[in-house]
Amino acid sequence: MTVVTDDARTVKAVACEHCGLPVPRGLVDPVAEHQFCCHGCRTVYELLHDNSLDDFYRVREATGGERAPVRSTGNRYAAFDAEEFQARHCQGIAGGYLSTDLRLEGVHCAACMWLVERLPQLVAGVRSARLNLRDAVIRVIWDPCETPLSAIATMLDRLGYPAHPARDTTASEVHRRGERTQLIRLAVAGACAGNTMLLAIALYAGQFAGIEAEFSNLFRWISAGLGTIALVWPGSVFFRGAWSAIRAQGVTLDVPIALALAAGGVAGIWNVVTGTGEIYFDSLSVLVFLLLVGRWFQSRQQRWADETVNLLGSFTPNTCRVVRGDGIVETTLDALEKGDVVEVLSGDLIPADGTVIKGHSALNRSLLTGESCAEPIKPGDEVFAGTQNLGSTIRLRVETVGEGTRVARLMDLVAEGVREKPPIVQFADRASGWFVTVVLVVAVVTFVVWSMTASLSEAVTHTIALLIVACPCALGLATPLTMAVAIGLAARRQVLIKNAGALEILARRGRMLLDKTGTLTSGRPTLVEWTGPDWLRPVIAQAELRSTHPIAKALVEAFGNQPLRRGTDTPQSSEEIHGGGIRAIVDEQVLLVGSPTFLIDSGVEIVPSDADRIRGLEQAGLTTVGVSLDGRLVGVAALGDQLHSDAAQAIAELCALGWQPSIVSGDASGVVRTVANQVGIPEDDCFAQVTPENKLAIVSGSRQLSTVMVGDGVNDAAALAAADVGIAVEGGAEASLAAADIYIAAPGTMPLVELVQLARRTRRTVRQNLAIALSYNVLFVSLAAAGCISPLVAAILMPISSASVLASAMSITLGRGA
Numbered sequence: 001m002t003v004v005t006d007d008a009r010t011v012k013a014v015a016c017e018h019c020g021l022p023v024p025r026g027l028v029d030p031v032a033e034h035q036f037c038c039h040g041c042r043t044v045y046e047l048l049h050d051n052s053l054d055d056f057y058r059v060r061e062a063t064g065g066e067r068a069p070v071r072s073t074g075n076r077y078a079a080f081d082a083e084e085f086q087a088r089h090c091q092g093i094a095g096g097y098l099s100t101d102l103r104l105e106g107v108h109c110a111a112c113m114w115l116v117e118r119l120p121q122l123v124a125g126v127r128s129a130r131l132n133l134r135d136a137v138i139r140v141i142w143d144p145c146e147t148p149l150s151a152i153a154t155m156l157d158r159l160g161y162p163a164h165p166a167r168d169t170t171a172s173e174v175h176r177r178g179e180r181t182q183l184i185r186l187a188v189a190g191a192c193a194g195n196t197m198l199l200a201i202a203l204y205a206g207q208f209a210g211i212e213a214e215f216s217n218l219f220r221w222i223s224a225g226l227g228t229i230a231l232v233w234p235g236s237v238f239f240r241g242a243w244s245a246i247r248a249q250g251v252t253l254d255v256p257i258a259l260a261l262a263a264g265g266v267a268g269i270w271n272v273v274t275g276t277g278e279i280y281f282d283s284l285s286v287l288v289f290l291l292l293v294g295r296w297f298q299s300r301q302q303r304w305a306d307e308t309v310n311l312l313g314s315f316t317p318n319t320c321r322v323v324r325g326d327g328i329v330e331t332t333l334d335a336l337e338k339g340d341v342v343e344v345l346s347g348d349l350i351p352a353d354g355t356v357i358k359g360h361s362a363l364n365r366s367l368l369t370g371e372s373c374a375e376p377i378k379p380g381d382e383v384f385a386g387t388q389n390l391g392s393t394i395r396l397r398v399e400t401v402g403e404g405t406r407v408a409r410l411m412d413l414v415a416e417g418v419r420e421k422p423p424i425v426q427f428a429d430r431a432s433g434w435f436v437t438v439v440l441v442v443a444v445v446t447f448v449v450w451s452m453t454a455s456l457s458e459a460v461t462h463t464i465a466l467l468i469v470a471c472p473c474a475l476g477l478a479t480p481l482t483m484a485v486a487i488g489l490a491a492r493r494q495v496l497i498k499n500a501g502a503l504e505i506l507a508r509r510g511r512m513l514l515d516k517t518g519t520l521t522s523g524r525p526t527l528v529e530w531t532g533p534d535w536l537r538p539v540i541a542q543a544e545l546r547s548t549h550p551i552a553k554a555l556v557e558a559f560g561n562q563p564l565r566r567g568t569d570t571p572q573s574s575e576e577i578h579g580g581g582i583r584a585i586v587d588e589q590v591l592l593v594g595s596p597t598f599l600i601d602s603g604v605e606i607v608p609s610d611a612d613r614i615r616g617l618e619q620a621g622l623t624t625v626g627v628s629l630d631g632r633l634v635g636v637a638a639l640g641d642q643l644h645s646d647a648a649q650a651i652a653e654l655c656a657l658g659w660q661p662s663i664v665s666g667d668a669s670g671v672v673r674t675v676a677n678q679v680g681i682p683e684d685d686c687f688a689q690v691t692p693e694n695k696l697a698i699v700s701g702s703r704q705l706s707t708v709m710v711g712d713g714v715n716d717a718a719a720l721a722a723a724d725v726g727i728a729v730e731g732g733a734e735a736s737l738a739a740a741d742i743y744i745a746a747p748g749t750m751p752l753v754e755l756v757q758l759a760r761r762t763r764r765t766v767r768q769n770l771a772i773a774l775s776y777n778v779l780f781v782s783l784a785a786a787g788c789i790s791p792l793v794a795a796i797l798m799p800i801s802s803a804s805v806l807a808s809a810m811s812i813t814l815g816r817g818a
Contacts, residue, residue: 018045020067024560040070044159053118060111070160071106077153077163078330079319085332086149089165097127099141100149101166104156107136116161123147123155137166186292189234192226193285199223200282220279224272227281231265235288255440257291260284260467267464277461278790320344320351323395333401340398344389346576353400356381361391362549390549391576435777439470446785458787466784469797470777482769485812486762495755499741502725506759509658510706512752513699513719516665516675518712519729520749521641525550527558528622528642531613532635535565540593540627540637543571543584551625552582554639555593592628604628610636621674641671643678650749651679657756659708664690664698664719695719710752727752761812769808776804 014023017034018041028035036042048056060067079085090100104116112131116138119129125146131138140152153163199219206216238261241254264280271277321328323341333351336342341357344350350363356379363377365387376391377383383396386407402408446466450459483500490497497503514520530537541559544552564570571584571591581594581602592602596614600606604626606614610633614624617638627635644650651661662685665672669688676686687698696718699709709716709723720726720740728740744751780797783789789797 016041016069018042019069021069025563038069040072040158040160043072044070047122047158048115051118051121053115053121056111056115059114068106068108071162072157072160073162075154075157075162075319076330077150077157077319079332080149080153082331082335084335085165088332088334090149093141096143096145097141098144098149099139102138102140102153102156102163103166104131104136104138104161104163106161107131112161115159116156119152119155122159123152126152138163182292182296185234185237186289186296189230189285189289189292192230192234193282193289196223196226196230196282196285199226203279217275220272223279223281224269227265227268227279227285230281230285230288231261234292235261235284238288238291257287259440259443260470261288263464263467267460280464317349317351336398336401338398338401341395342398343393343395345393346389346391348389350383350385350387350389350396352385352398352402353405354383354396354398356383356394356396359392359394361389361394364388364390364550435774439467439777439781442470442781442785443467450787461790462784462787465789465793466781469784469789470781482762482766482808482812486758486765489812490755490758493751493754494744494746495751496743497741498743499725502741503759503762505706505725506708506756507763508706510660510708510724511702512654512659512661512708512710513664513695513702513723514661515709515711515716516663516667516672517641519710520647520663520675520679521643524641525554525623525639526642527554527637528640529617529638530558530635532627532637534562536627536635538562538564539571539586539591540635543574543582543586543591543593546574547576547582549576551623551639555625555637558637586629589630590628593625596624596626599626599628599633602628604631604633606633619670621671643675644748646748646750648679650753651681653750653753654756657753659756660685660705662686664695664709666690692716692718696722699723727755758812765808765812772804772808776800 014028014035015021016023016037018036021037023035023037027037034045036045048054086098086100090098093099106112107116116131117129119138119140120126123142125143127141127143129138129140138156140149142149142152156163199222203211203216203219203223205211238254238257242258244254246255261284264284267277268279268281268284271279317333319330319332320336321343322331322336323343328343336352342351342354346361356377358379360376360378363375363383365375365384377394384407385400385405400406443463443466447459447463450462483503486503487497487500537559541556541562542564544555545560547553569587571586574582574584577583577594577598581592581598583602584591584593592599592604594602596606596611606626614626614636617624617636622638622640625637625639626633627637654661661681663672663676663681664687667688672686672688673683676683687694690698695709695716699707699719699722706725707723708725708727709719710727710729711720712729716728720728725742726740727742727744729744742755744755780789
């Protein structure tokens with residue numbers, strides 16, 4: 001409940017009715033029944049209540065869904081109704097309906113899925129809405145005669161799920177079909193393996209306790225049928241792989257696998273038909289199932305790599321406002337041409353490279369440069385697609401569109417870096433190559449020797465026993481199993497490893513290039529120091545409340561939880577002035593909040609002592625904001641990108657582990673130097689004001705050492721892709737996550753240290769598993785070649801090495817230490 005008295009300072013904290021997060025004191029309405037932290041939460045709450053969808057809150061509680069404020073852009077999506085858009089992104093279906101796929105922002109959990117799929121109850125004309133939770137893509141089928149697509153997208157936006165066209169959905173559909181086929185194959189192999197093992201238990205038990213002949217024959221035939229299905233359908237991938245290797249005059253693990261499966265299958269069927277000897281279909285079915293499990297993990301990693309380029313398209317807007325005569329038309333980027341005049345509102349992304357022809361504003365260029373502070377722009381300045389307008393409305397003349405823009409070229413660098421990333425040759429691959437050759441030679445020698453010294457029947461029996469016991473299941477799974485366990489353990493610590501081979505490089509020593517913003521620091525400005533009267537703090541927050549500038553948001557966050565002093569009026573006529581500030585009226589006085597340059601240009605006199613203090617703060621790498629009333633400087637706020645509390649300790653431990661950290665940042669040299677001194681990195685190992693192209697050059701020039709790039713921005717994406725290992729950190733842009741091998745969602749810098757420690761433990765376990773698998777094979781292959789092991793014993797021994805390797809892989813921990 002909200003407790004309110006005559007004294008505004010006694011307003012207690014209250015939770016938002018929709019998201020449950022605290023409501024800022026300034027937004028608490030003393031007379032309202034329900035309180036909301038923002039307009040978006042209020043809108044969604046009313047929508048759900050008016051349409052009898054209050055069960056959303058029950059579903060969210062039951063599924064443990066994420067609580068977050070509603071993020072609504074207010075976009076009306078008029079471009080979605082354009083003929084060009086619908087021709088490209090919509091498909092006609094029976095009954096005169098249209099279908100389209102939209103990628104949604106803000107989808108977190110099953111409760112989001114529940115709400116989005118109630119779209120037909122919210123918008124007339126929508127026949128169905130089905131959401132793929134993993135990809136956050138909704139397929140909407142609607143009647144265009146009843147409702148336009150823009151109304152559907154607007155409703156999704158009001159619910160807090162801004163919509164975008166799902167680009168390259170055809171490729172995604174191909175991937176999904178491939179995964180579905182793999183899962184079906186895996187399910188069939190698992191069913192066959194489980195049932196043949198049950199039959200094997202009955203047959204083996206019957207050898208000791210006795211079993212009637214007709215039941216024994218029945219079980220053998222059923223086992224043969226199930227085993228044949230496992231070999232012919234799921235196991236066919238190994239036969240195709242072996243045949244491809246033979247045609248290419250190469251040797252892979254598929255060759256001995258196919259030989260063992262074929263020999264065991266033929267011998268098993270022969271023994272079933274003749275009613276003599278052992279059948280091996282239980283072991284063969286289990287082998288097929290385990291190997292397919294390993295290939296499933298590999299295919300998942302391959303899909304992540306294939307989707308890299310598709311994800312990059314989300315960093316340019318889907319629509320733009322083009323000036324046509326005296327009016328403005330909203331259209332898609334596909335229809336944009338060189339020479340068009342585009343209007344960009346505050347908070348919108350720049351749609352194309354061009355030149356500003358009207359308006360003054362501030363631009364967030366961090367997408368391309370990594371610079372954490374907004375830069376002022378004026379008519380005649382060049383602007384680039386994908387950067388964000390943070391100030392007032394501007395107009396620009398389009399110079400370059402589509403694939404020719406700077407951000408598109410950067411995306412091409414990312415894609416090229418992914419393609420050219422050299423493959424990591426695992427020690428397991430080298431050992432497997434030797435093993436395959438040796439097993440084939442030993443099998444041939446065993447067959448020839450036993451044929452000459454005994455009988456053909458014994459030669460076949462001993463050769464089959466050798467191929468079964470030497471089947472490279474343990475060797476083939478040693479590395480994938482270990483990597484899978486390591487990836488799972490890392491995921492529990494909010495570390496997503498998309499390329500398991502990256503762990504091998506992290507287990508070595510080398511050079512680690514760290515982007516400053518978001519990696520060593522929090523990535524957003526926060527208040528470091530305030531000099532001025534306390535009563536002015538909430539006044540500043542109220543004046544800056546509607547601004548989208550990062551500095552304004554930082555001031556609102558720092559001062560917004562304090563009530564206005566009794567007798568102080570709420571700021572009136574608050575407006576954002578181009579060039580860096582806010583102007584408002586407070587108690588009939590002119591309030592200015594902005595950069596020192598902005599204040600001076602507005603006629604505010606800054607005395608020498610205040611100027612010296614401001615200069616000292618800026619030399620320390622801080623951004624200064626001055627506050628004046630009626631031309632007098634009355635307060636100074638210093639903001640900085642706060643260092644992670646564990647950054648210095650993490651850098652020290654990385655150095656102790658043999659890594660050489662360096663800072664590579666787009667920020668100014670003074671800021672970079674300050675951070676380097678704080679974390680203990682020599683200034684000689686720091687690079688400031690670095691462009692994305694130069695970051696890529698620095699990475700490429702470090703090839704004499706293993707190079708790891710750590711960053712969080714799109715400007716880091718090309719370098720992340722080109723490095724031996726790319727690591728994207730918390731808050732990183734989607735392109736960085738797609739280009740990187742590893743994504744760290746956990747806050748702080750210490751997860752980097754834990755990742756290196758995990759890599760070393762994984763390398764040690766991989767070597768241990770390979771030693772177990774090779775020792776096993778050397779011992780039992782020798783015994784099989786000598787005739788000391790029968791096919792039955794070989795079938796029993798074969799899974800033992802896999803079990804030992806699995807037990808060894810499970811010994812990995814994410815604890816501290818190397």
